[in-house]
Amino acid sequence: MNSDRRLIRKDSLEKLFKALKQNNKTIIGPALQNGKISYKISNNYSEITSDYIQTTQSSKEIAFPRTEKILAYSKNAEGMSVKGIDIKDIPEIVLWGVRPCDAIGIGELSAIFNWDYKDEIFNNRLSKVTVLGFSCSKADEYCFCTSVGGNPGNTEGSDILFTQLGENGDYLAEILTEKGSLIVSMAEALFERAGKVEKEKFLVDVPVRFNHEDVRNKLTTFFESGEWVQQSLKCLGCGACAYVCPTCACFDIQDEAHGKSGSRVRCWDSCGFSLFTLHTSGHNPREVQSQRWRQRIMHKFSYMPDRLSVFGCTGCGRCSRACPADMNILEHLISIQEATV
Amino acid sequence: MTDNIYMPYLMKVERITWEAPGVKTFMLRFLNEEDQDKFNFKAGQFGEYSVYGVGESTFCIASSPTRKGYIECTFRQTGKVTNALAGCEEGSVLGFRGPYGNIFPIDEWKGKNLLFIAGGIALPPMRCVIWNALDLRENFKDITIIYGARSTKDLVYKHELKDWELRKDVKLITTVDPGGESPDWKGEIGFVPTIVEKIAPSSVNTIAIVCGPPVMIKYTFPVLAKLGFSDGNIFTTLENRMKCGFGKCGRCNVGKVYVCKDGPVFTLKQLKELPDEY
Structure with missing residues (x-):
C-alpha cells in the first residue's frame, strides 16, 4: 500500500497514546530508567521520552525475547505430556518510538527466522506487534545507517513513521501498512491532512562512511586476511555486541527442570563466545577470538546477503557504544573496505 | 503442534x-x-x-x-x-x-561399487547408508566395508559386523590400532589409512564413503587420491555443533555453508571449496 501522509499535532501524541490504551493495546516505549533509555511497558504518556538518540537495547526482544519458553513438559503417572507455547498468551503490542535502524532490523531478523523452516513462535509474536517508528533528528558518531542502505527517515519496517517537523514542531505521520491504518482508525480525528512537506530537511545528516556492497565484495577474498587478528586483539569475547544488536539472532536451546516438570527455553547466544562452536570432543572450529570476530563480520556482511538477500547490520552503532574494549565496528568496516588484499 | x-x-x-x-x-x-x-x-x-x-x-x-x-x-x-x-x-x-539435513545420494550410486571406510564411533552415520544399500543390494555392484577402532572392545555393532562378515555379497575388513588387538583377534592390525592402502580397493566405477575422526579422514583422503578416486566420488560427513538443526541458531556454518542445511553429507570436492573452519 502507498503511504498515506498525515499531520499530527505535537500535543496530539498524548491523545493518540490514550486512544491506544482505550483500545487495550499494550504500549512499549522508550523510557529513562537507571540512566539508560530502555523499552518499557508504558502506562502513562509521561513515562515515554523523546529525548534519545538510541535505546540501549534494540527492540528485537519484542519478537525474539532474551529467554523464551519454547515448550513445557511434565512427567506424570500416565507418561509424558509436552505442550508448545500458546499464541493467545501473547498480548497485542504497540511499539512506540522505534528508530528506523531498529525497524529495518525486524525484517533482517525475520529473514533468518523464515528462510526454509518458518519459525512460527517468532512470527506469532511479530504478528501482534505494531511498529510506530520515529525518524531521527539527532545522531552521534557511532551512527552509520546511511552506509548500510538505511537513512534517518527510512520507512522500512515501520507501520507508521512519525517525523517531527523541526524542534518542538508537529509530526508528519506516514501510514505505511494495514496495521498502521488500524492505529489511525482508533484516533482518526488526530490525523489531519498533511500539506506538502519535505521531511528530508528535518532529518539529521548521517554521512556515508563506507559502501556496504564494496565491503561485501572485499570479503569474498578476505577470509585469510591478517586483518582479523589485528581488529580483534582488543576483543574480550563478552558478547555484548550481539546482545544489543537488532539483527543478531544466534541462540542456544536449554532445558530448565523443576522436579517432574520443566521447560525448554531458547536464549540469546553469541558467536563471540568461545563455547559457541565447541565440540564435545574438545575440537573447536573457531578456536581463537579472531576467528569468532571474522564470523561476526562475515555473517552480517557476506553470508546473510548471499544466503538471505539482506545485510545483517542496520548501522545503529549499538555494538560500538556497548563494547567495553571500545572496538568500533565502523572503523573496522572502513579498514576492510580500504585494505589492499 | x-x-x-x-x-x-x-x-x-x-x-x-x-x-x-x-x-x-x-x-x-x-x-x-x-x-x-x-x-x-x-x-x-x-x-x-x-x-x-x-x-x-x-x-x-x-x-x-x-x-x-x-x-x-x-x-x-x-x-x-x-x-x-x-x-x-x-x-x-x-x-x-x-x-x-541433506542425504547420501544413493539413487545416483546405482550400478556402482561402494567402498565404506569408517573409524570408531563414526560407523553409526554410515550404518544407515550401509543397510540402505544392503537392503537394495541388487542396485549396486561390489560392496566393501573397511572399519577400524582403537581396540577390539571399541568396535561398535559387533553382531552386525559378524553378519556382514558371513555375507557373500559384502567384503568386510576390520582393523584395530596396533596394541588394540585381543589374543583371538583375526582381523587386521593397523590404522585405517594404512589398511586402505594395503587393501587397495579399485577406484573404477566406485564411490568411497568415509566417516571417522578428523585425523583418520585427513590421512585417508590422500590414500584414496593415490588409488585414483576423484574428489567428487568421495563422500564424508561434517559434525559441527548444532542447536536448532535448521539453519537459525547460527553455530554450524563453515563459511556460508550450513552443515545442518547444506550438509551433513559433503563430497571431498565440496569440502575443498570451504574455508578451513571445521
Missing part, C-alpha cells in the same frame, strides 16, 4: 543395545502412530534427541530408511545429554526432532 518447529516427537525407548564401553544404541518408536505414519527420512539425515529436563543432542539416524516403524541412534556417553541418555531404560520416553 506442527507449527512449533521446536516441538519434538515423543519416542519410547524400545530396546537398548550395549555396543562398546560408553556406547549404546537405542531403538526408538513413535508414541503416536500418526507421527510414525507420516515420518520419512533418507540415509545421511540427523535429528535432535532430547531427555526432557536435560536438553537436546545432535546425532545421525543410524538405522536404514528401508526399516520402517522405528529409528535407531547410537551415541557415546560424553556430555550432559548423552550421560542422561545413557541413564535411560527401556520404556523411557525421549524427544526427537528431525529429520534434518
Whole structure:
C-alpha cells in the first residue's frame, strides 16, 4: 500500500497514546530508567521520552525475547505430556518510538527466522506487534545507517513513521501498512491532512562512511586476511555486541527442570563466545577470538546477503557504544573496505 | 503442534543395545502412530534427541530408511545429554526432532561399487547408508566395508559386523590400532589409512564413503587420491555443533555453508571449496 501522509499535532501524541490504551493495546516505549533509555511497558504518556538518540537495547526482544519458553513438559503417572507455547498468551503490542535502524532490523531478523523452516513462535509474536517508528533528528558518531542502505527517515519496517517537523514542531505521520491504518482508525480525528512537506530537511545528516556492497565484495577474498587478528586483539569475547544488536539472532536451546516438570527455553547466544562452536570432543572450529570476530563480520556482511538477500547490520552503532574494549565496528568496516588484499 | 518447529516427537525407548564401553544404541518408536505414519527420512539425515529436563543432542539416524516403524541412534556417553541418555531404560520416553539435513545420494550410486571406510564411533552415520544399500543390494555392484577402532572392545555393532562378515555379497575388513588387538583377534592390525592402502580397493566405477575422526579422514583422503578416486566420488560427513538443526541458531556454518542445511553429507570436492573452519 502507498503511504498515506498525515499531520499530527505535537500535543496530539498524548491523545493518540490514550486512544491506544482505550483500545487495550499494550504500549512499549522508550523510557529513562537507571540512566539508560530502555523499552518499557508504558502506562502513562509521561513515562515515554523523546529525548534519545538510541535505546540501549534494540527492540528485537519484542519478537525474539532474551529467554523464551519454547515448550513445557511434565512427567506424570500416565507418561509424558509436552505442550508448545500458546499464541493467545501473547498480548497485542504497540511499539512506540522505534528508530528506523531498529525497524529495518525486524525484517533482517525475520529473514533468518523464515528462510526454509518458518519459525512460527517468532512470527506469532511479530504478528501482534505494531511498529510506530520515529525518524531521527539527532545522531552521534557511532551512527552509520546511511552506509548500510538505511537513512534517518527510512520507512522500512515501520507501520507508521512519525517525523517531527523541526524542534518542538508537529509530526508528519506516514501510514505505511494495514496495521498502521488500524492505529489511525482508533484516533482518526488526530490525523489531519498533511500539506506538502519535505521531511528530508528535518532529518539529521548521517554521512556515508563506507559502501556496504564494496565491503561485501572485499570479503569474498578476505577470509585469510591478517586483518582479523589485528581488529580483534582488543576483543574480550563478552558478547555484548550481539546482545544489543537488532539483527543478531544466534541462540542456544536449554532445558530448565523443576522436579517432574520443566521447560525448554531458547536464549540469546553469541558467536563471540568461545563455547559457541565447541565440540564435545574438545575440537573447536573457531578456536581463537579472531576467528569468532571474522564470523561476526562475515555473517552480517557476506553470508546473510548471499544466503538471505539482506545485510545483517542496520548501522545503529549499538555494538560500538556497548563494547567495553571500545572496538568500533565502523572503523573496522572502513579498514576492510580500504585494505589492499 | 506442527507449527512449533521446536516441538519434538515423543519416542519410547524400545530396546537398548550395549555396543562398546560408553556406547549404546537405542531403538526408538513413535508414541503416536500418526507421527510414525507420516515420518520419512533418507540415509545421511540427523535429528535432535532430547531427555526432557536435560536438553537436546545432535546425532545421525543410524538405522536404514528401508526399516520402517522405528529409528535407531547410537551415541557415546560424553556430555550432559548423552550421560542422561545413557541413564535411560527401556520404556523411557525421549524427544526427537528431525529429520534434518541433506542425504547420501544413493539413487545416483546405482550400478556402482561402494567402498565404506569408517573409524570408531563414526560407523553409526554410515550404518544407515550401509543397510540402505544392503537392503537394495541388487542396485549396486561390489560392496566393501573397511572399519577400524582403537581396540577390539571399541568396535561398535559387533553382531552386525559378524553378519556382514558371513555375507557373500559384502567384503568386510576390520582393523584395530596396533596394541588394540585381543589374543583371538583375526582381523587386521593397523590404522585405517594404512589398511586402505594395503587393501587397495579399485577406484573404477566406485564411490568411497568415509566417516571417522578428523585425523583418520585427513590421512585417508590422500590414500584414496593415490588409488585414483576423484574428489567428487568421495563422500564424508561434517559434525559441527548444532542447536536448532535448521539453519537459525547460527553455530554450524563453515563459511556460508550450513552443515545442518547444506550438509551433513559433503563430497571431498565440496569440502575443498570451504574455508578451513571445521
